[in-house]
Amino acid sequence: MKSFKLKHNTNYFHPIWSILMNDLVFAPEGINAPDQQLNYQRHYKKPDTFSGKNYQLYLGNYLSACARKRLPFEQVLEELQNNIIWNDIALHYESINTTEHELIERLRAGYQERILMGYAI
Numbered sequence: 001m002k003s004f005k006l007k008h009n010t011n012y013f014h015p016i017w018s019i020l021m022n023d024l025v026f027a028p029e030g031i032n033a034p035d036q037q038l039n040y041q042r043h044y045k046k047p048d049t050f051s052g053k054n055y056q057l058y059l060g061n062y063l064s065a066c067a068r069k070r071l072p073f074e075q076v077l078e079e080l081q082n083n084i085i086w087n088d089i090a091l092h093y094e095s096i097n098t099t100e101h102e103l104i105e106r107l108r109a110g111y112q113e114r115i116l117m118g119y120a121i
Helices: 015-023 053-068 073-081 086-095 100-116
Strands: 007-009
Touching: 053 073, 053 086, 053 100, 073 100, 086 100
Parallel strands: none
Antiparallel strands: none
């Protein structure tokens, strides 16, 4: 609990944290008594647990920026495919059972939606 505090600024902690730190006891399954040791360790993502969220955010932001300029989709796609990470993006989508053709069609639909619905303004 000491690692995760809601700080409004450097001088103020939300009062609920004082109550939580003093009153609550979290015990995972298998630890029945407070005197048993609990080894809490935070696990960070490893490189092999990549979710692809960064690629998805990149594609969405790229499409929105290009739609604001009203570029033709063929030019947008050509620039995207010439990008240094295009192969990584395509491999990621293939790993989640989306072919490159399906990815391009999804990008085309997203691009047209941004232009038609006015999200690109």
